[in-house]
Amino acid sequence: MTDSPAAPTARVDLVEAPDTVLATLAALRTHDAPTHGGRVLSYVYDPGVPELDELAAGAVRAMQPVNGLDPTTFGSVAALERDVVAFARALLGGDDDTVGTVTSGGTESCLLAVQSARDTWLATRGLRPGEARPRLVAPVTVHAAFQKAAHLYGLELDLVPATAAGPSAGAVDAAAIGARFAGALADDVALVVVSAPSYPHAALDPVGDVAALAAGAGLPLHVDACIGGFALPFWPGLPDWDLRVPGVTSLSADLHKYAFAPKGASVLLHRDRDRQRAQYFATTRWPGYPVVNPTLLGSRSGGPLAAAWAILRALGTDGLATLADRARRATLALRDAVDGPDGTGIEGLRVVGSPVGPLLAVATDDAAPADRRVDPHLWADAVAAHGWTLQAQPGLDQADGTRLPHTTHLTVTPVTEGVLGELVPVLRSAADEVRGRPRPDATALLGALPPLDASAVLDSAAAAALLGAVGLGSVVDGSDAEPAPGVGPMAPLLALVESLPAPLVERLLVELLARLVEPRPS
Incomplete structure (x- = not known):
């Protein structure tokens, strides 16, 4: 049974006209990373088929x-x-x-x-x-x-x-x-x-x-x-x-x-x-x-x-297979771009392991001479400066004494295949820009912190003060440009993440994200 077209309607005086509200929303969206077009290689999964967007919107x-x-x-x-x-x-x-x-x-x-x-x-x-x-x-x-x-x-x-x-x-x-x-x-x-x-x-x-x-x-x-x-x-x-x-x-x-x-x-x-x-x-x-x-x-x-x-219903297994194959070809092309044989790859970087599926992680190639290595987080920041978003991931010391390296993650979608001609040159040129540069040293940031009691429970004010000490005060206090506050390059932040005890980092990140969505001072 569907809603009756004769159902009574109520009148209400709207504070803002719907068109005005939607225009404000559209303006806010201009500050977001693009969800279509393949420039964001994390978070979003773009099939490159506009009809699916329209179909989904109609179904919703x-x-x-x-x-x-x-x-x-x-x-x-x-x-x-x-x-x-x-x-x-x-x-x-x-x-x-x-x-x-x-x-x-x-x-x-x-x-x-x-x-x-x-x-x-x-x-x-x-x-x-x-x-x-x-x-x-x-x-x-x-x-x-x-x-x-x-x-x-x-x-x-x-x-x-x-x-x-x-x-x-x-x-x-x-x-x-x-x-x-x-x-x-x-x-x-x-x-x-x-x-x-x-x-x-x-x-x-x-x-x-x-x-x-x-x-x-x-x-x-x-x-x-x-x-x-x-x-x-x-x-x-x-x-x-x-x-x-x-x-x-x-x-x-x-x-x-x-x-x-x-x-x-x-x-x-x-x-x-x-x-x-x-x-x-x-x-x-x-x-x-x-x-x-x-x-x-x-x-x-x-x-x-x-x-x-x-x-x-629209794609069926055949449609999913077609889109998966596009993502597969793009993934293989990106792996070749980084790890290509006979010097065709990106010197100083390597793909981690033998990735399966439409994603991969890239780490520093420690086999390269020190002055030819590329830090993956500096690389991701350089790529971002060219208008593309990769995802920086911290390293991890494991319980058995081995270490998983810090990496940059790429999620690949079907639309990526169509932008490889733009993306691969950016990946190469960004690596050239930062090759040989050492990873950011968190020592200076750590030195800016007041003495820390590892057993202390940080309240919101103390956590905010620590964020301010490492250069994130404008994000915390709301003075950063609205409506799109940013945290700047990720490489220094990730270096700090790896240098501090995990419970402290987690508490600071909670405070950072919570402050981002708090109402601004009136």
Whole structure:
């Protein structure tokens, strides 16, 4: 039943005319990084097909007033979700017993996978949340959403070092992760997680080997394919990594990445119904309507679901394959541009490991003479000066004493193929501009900080003062140009991130982001 065209309307005096409001919004958008055209190689997933934008906008508009809270009232929600889950499970190796949920994004999919595993682990032991802390075993490269999940759901996070060098750089060794739950160690493990691929380095973890070890120990295995789920099915030459692998019990894949839906859509698949039911929250113990939620949200817009459904209908597997192949060709071209043979690459840089899927990470080539090396963060800043956005990533000292290098990340989309003629020369010239320059030294910034008590809890004012001491005062106090405050070059900031203790950096970053969205002084 649709809304009646004869429904009564109400008059209200608008403070601003809709056209004026939309013009203000358009002006604000001019300060954003471009979401189309391929100049931002992170955050956005541009298929280069304008018709899909229009289709998605129309689908969102059609479902704008629909509340996904109750599919018994809004049956269209149930119908769309059935279709999306059916498409995903067919693509990702599921069968008729595979069930799933459309969520608001990869983080929610990962949170729900952990919640389901934790509650199943507790139920089999007759325990309630808070009465025990099971472990979540995963590579150190697993998405930060799993750190959030462990924090929220009270699990011990057991992170296994990844391979630090060579073709397998960034991937976890199956034996190393298996050792964390071998024999009696398995009893307190609620979930094992691997990535297909990992975001930082595009490394495909050994899903089959880890799945065999997990199944042998009677443990569930989640494959985080949030970034690769709708691209890797079309990547040639890969071992099985999805629900085709015996022992994989759940899998997450983002519709708003390589299925090209607008932000706010992911899918979580479970191999069996009982584990999926464990992610639900239900209560009748209040005087309102019975609450039954498969996701963290209660009321939720039907728009992202409708847009994802519409794009999958329009593209089908053939369309997804075509777009994935464009992204694949662009990725290979960029890898060749950096690592090309016989001196055709970018001297002083190297691609990390053997990346899988439409993404890669670039590090300093330590085999080059010191005066010919290129720092990847200085390189990213130089590329940004030419109007292109890459993503700087800090290095990480692992528990086994090895170090994952600081890198620059590139997410590649189908539209990238069409701009390679502009992008590759910029990547080369930017490297020439910073070749031989040392990485920024955080010593001066650290020296500007007052004496720090590592055990002290920073309040907002103290955290803001520290940000001011390292040159971010104009962002913190709102004096930076509105509406697009910036933090300047990323290389010095990332050097500082690596030089300070992680808890302190995290607190400062919280303060920085919180201050960015605070109302300005009147």
